[in-house]
Amino acid sequence: KPDHTRIIAESGAELGDAAEALLQAAGGDGIEPRQLLTYLLAFVQSIPYDKLQSQDGSRGTGYLLPRQVLSENRGDCDSKVALLATLLQYLRPEINQALIFIPNHALLGVAIPAQAGEESLSIGGESLLLLEPTGPAELPPGQLGPESQLYIHAGSYVAESLASDTNSTPSR
Numbered sequence: 562k563p564d565h566t567r568i569i570a571e572s573g574a575e576l577g578d579a580a581e582a583l584l585q586a587a588g589g590d591g592i593e594p595r596q597l598l599t600y601l602l603a604f605v606q607s608i609p610y611d612k613l614q615s616q617d618g619s620r621g622t623g624y625l626l627p628r629q630v631l632s633e634n635r636g637d638c639d640s641k642v643a644l645l646a647t648l649l650q651y652l653r654p655e656i657n658q659a660l661i662f663i664p665n666h667a668l669l670g671v672a673i674p675a676q677a678g679e680e681s682l683s684i685g686g687e688s689l690l691l692l693e694p695t696g697p698a699e700l701p702p703g704q705l706g707p708e709s710q711l712y713i714h715a716g717s718y719v720a721e722s723l724a725s726d727t728n729s730t731p732s733r
Contacts, residue, residue, distance in 0.1 A: 563623075563624045563639070563643075565639065565642075565643055565646075565660055565721065565723075566660075566721065566723055566724075568626060568627070568643055569627070569643055569646045569647045569650060569723060570650075570723075572626065572627040572628060572643070572647040573647055573650060573651040575627070575628045576627055576628060576631070576644075576647055576648060576651060577651060579631060579648070580647075580648045580651040580652050581652075583600070583601060583604060583648060583652075584597065584652055586600070587600035587601070588600075594653055594656060594673055595673055595702070597649075597652065597653065598649065598671060598673060598692075598702055599701060599702055601645055601648050601649060601652075602645065602692055602694060602701070602702060603699055605641050605644055605645045605648075605694045605696070606641075606693075606694060606695070606696035606697070606698070606699050606700070607696065607699070608630060608631075608634055608635065608636055608641060608644075608696070609634060609635050609636075609696075609697070610635070610636070610637065610638075610641075610695055610696055610697055611635035611636060611637060612637055613625065613636075613637045613640070624637070624639060624640055625637070625640040626640075626643075627640075627643050627644040627647040627648075630643075630644045631644065637695075638666050638667045638694075638695040639660075639662075639667040641694045641695050641696070642660060642667045642668065642669050642694050642695070643660075644694070645669055645692070645694045646658050646660065646669055646723060649671065650723065656671055656672055656673065657671070657672040657687060657689075657722070657723070657724075658670065658671050658672070658689075658722075658723040659684055659689055659720045659721060659722045659723060660720070660721040660723065661682070661689075661691065661713075661718050661719075661720050661721075662718060662719045662720075662721070663708075663709060663712035663713065663717060663718045664712065664717065666695070666708070666709060666712075667695075668691055668692060668693060668694075668705070668709060668713075668718075669691070669692045669694055670682055670684065670689030670690065670691050670692070670720065671689060671690050671692065671702075672687055672688070672689055672690075673690045673702070674688070674690070675688065675690045675703050676703065678703070679691075679702065679703020679704065680703050680704065680705050680710065680713060681703065682713065682718075682720070684720045684722070685722065690702055690703050691703060691705055691709075691713065693705055693706055693709060
């Protein structure tokens, strides 16, 4: 399993220019965190999904780093989750995040208040709004696919906190 936490922390410097361009496209520095999150989520969902399988289809080829997801315009679930987490961590490092793993899939949880009818989890006493960055369905924040919803409601998930560390996040 890739060290997602380290990869996300180290990828901010590589993606700073892309993150800043996305921030400006979303509305600039004054944009509300939820609006920025919604914009970034739709952007990552628009990147084509790819299982990253070998040519014979027998096994996955692994994992694409966040910069590779952007440059190759493709990614599997955990690669796309890492891209979204990296962009958000670079632009809004004060927003806590957690990677959420369910069988054969990955989600992202962010410490932004859920609205009525939105899916969230409480992890370590903090409420995290759940996101499905994988696509191709453009699900808004707090809406999950049926299988993800089933696993989350059954408690069949593992959460990996992305602790805010100002030393690993480049200054903006």
